[in-house]
Amino acid sequence: MNNGLKKFFAAGLVLSLAVLAFTATLGAQGKASPADLTTAKSLGSREAPITLEVFADYQCPQCRLFYETVTKQLIDNYVSTGKVYLVHRDFPLSMHTYSHQAAHWLNAAAAAGYYQPVEQALYDKQDTWAPTGQIEPILAGVLSPVEMKKVRLVESTEGSLLDAAVASDMALGNSKHVDGTPTIFVYHKGQTTQLPTGGVNYALLKQYLDYLLTH
Amino acid sequence: MAEAATITHASAAGVSVGSRVGRILLLIGRLVLGGIFVYAAYSKVHFDGAWHLRDYQFFFAMGINSYNMLPLSVVQWMAAILPWLEFALGALVMLGIGLRWASLGLTALLVVFMVALARAAMLGLEINCGCFGYNSPKPSTELWHDSGFVVLAIAVTVGAFLVHRSRRAAA
Numbered sequence: 001m002n003n004g005l006k007k008f009f010a011a012g013l014v015l016s017l018a019v020l021a022f023t024a025t026l027g028a029q030g031k032a033s034p035a036d037l038t039t040a041k042s043l044g045s046r047e048a049p050i051t052l053e054v055f056a057d058y059q060c061p062q063c064r065l066f067y068e069t070v071t072k073q074l075i076d077n078y079v080s081t082g083k084v085y086l087v088h089r090d091f092p093l094s095m096h097t098y099s100h101q102a103a104h105w106l107n108a109a110a111a112a113g114y115y116q117p118v119e120q121a122l123y124d125k126q127d128t129w130a131p132t133g134q135i136e137p138i139l140a141g142v143l144s145p146v147e148m149k150k151v152r153l154v155e156s157t158e159g160s161l162l163d164a165a166v167a168s169d170m171a172l173g174n175s176k177h178v179d180g181t182p183t184i185f186v187y188h189k190g191q192t193t194q195l196p197t198g199g200v201n202y203a204l205l206k207q208y209l210d211y212l213l214t215h
Numbered sequence: 216m217a218e219a220a221t222i223t224h225a226s227a228a229g230v231s232v233g234s235r236v237g238r239i240l241l242l243i244g245r246l247v248l249g250g251i252f253v254y255a256a257y258s259k260v261h262f263d264g265a266w267h268l269r270d271y272q273f274f275f276a277m278g279i280n281s282y283n284m285l286p287l288s289v290v291q292w293m294a295a296i297l298p299w300l301e302f303a304l305g306a307l308v309m310l311g312i313g314l315r316w317a318s319l320g321l322t323a324l325l326v327v328f329m330v331a332l333a334r335a336a337m338l339g340l341e342i343n344c345g346c347f348g349y350n351s352p353k354p355s356t357e358l359w360h361d362s363g364f365v366v367l368a369i370a371v372t373v374g375a376f377l378v379h380r381s382r383r384a385a386a
Contacts, residue, residue: 199281208273
């Protein structure tokens with residue numbers, strides 16, 4: 001076999017492998033799972049020493065308070081610095097008429113890559129959409145028309161996956177005896193601890209996180 | 216004369232039996248009341264399947280803070296000392312050491328807890344009471360439990376003072 005033929009076969013092999021890899025990637029994207037959405041609803045580095053898992057309901061006033069007074073500072077000071085990996089879990093409570101719908105749209109936004117701005121908008125504008133269930137206009141208010149089109153496409157084509165992601169989070173919450181929101185679990189050095197409901201403010205959480213980071 | 220002697224003897228026997236029953240009841244009350252507080256202290260430093268002797272105060276501070284009634288500095292101070300105060304007073308009552316003052320201290324603590332629980336129940340706060348760890352009942356439910364504990368604590372305290380007085384009188 002001459003050199004030219006060898007090069008031709010080698011180039012063909014490389015090209016075939018590249019096509020195979022690309023096809024496999026597409027196939028994996030086509031079979032997105034609730035676990036993929038969990039990743040899309042998480043912030044920070046997976047390698048962070050502390051993981052905070054927050055079970056929340058977008059229509060719950062206490063969750064909004066927690067987001068506005070704790071989560072925002074947590075993202076700025078601990079998540080963006082690689083100290084905390086923040087995982088959102090949907091736990092829409094039955095007492096809130098539109099919280100499941102909000103979680104559904106949040107998952108659509110997360111799948112399209114817009115989790116953070118949409119989460120913030122849902123909490124910031126809770127008073128606007130909670131009485132009416134008009135959630136789409138809230139998303140449209142923070143996303144560009146192109147981004148909104150992507151979210152709508154995901155919502156219309158992957159509706160069952162979005163609901164499965166919410167159901168999966170709820171099943172996990174039920175298995176952990178979550179009975180209200182926000183419920184927060186802290187994972188550090190193989191130990192899982194649940195924070196007391198209702199009393200977590202930023203000052204106390206900061207002290208605890210700083211303690212964990214030094215131990 | 217013989218009749219009078221019989222009455223005196225019966226009366227003395229009655230007092231004696233009553234005193235013994237009273238002391239047994241006091242012992243049971245002491246063990247139950249003290250045990251409740253020792254357990255309450257234990258549940259604040261051992262939860263989620265592990266001891267939290269070095270970080271319990273963070274969790275308990277969050278628990279106290281959920282009542283939304285005290286400044287943060289007081290919350291942190293209370294979180295640090297309350298479990299040990301509960302343990303110390305509970306152990307003293309169980310052992311019968313300084314019984315009158317230890318049981319009086321527990322009664323006072325229970326009254327303070329009940330005020331906090333009643334306030335939380337009136338405000339409709341959806342929180343865990345934090346009395347026995349962080350899976351405790353809601354304040355409205357725990358209020359009923361604490362009502363029983365207060366009755367027990369008052370009974371033990373009164374009993375402790377009466378026993379002390381009777382001993383002094385006998386001496």
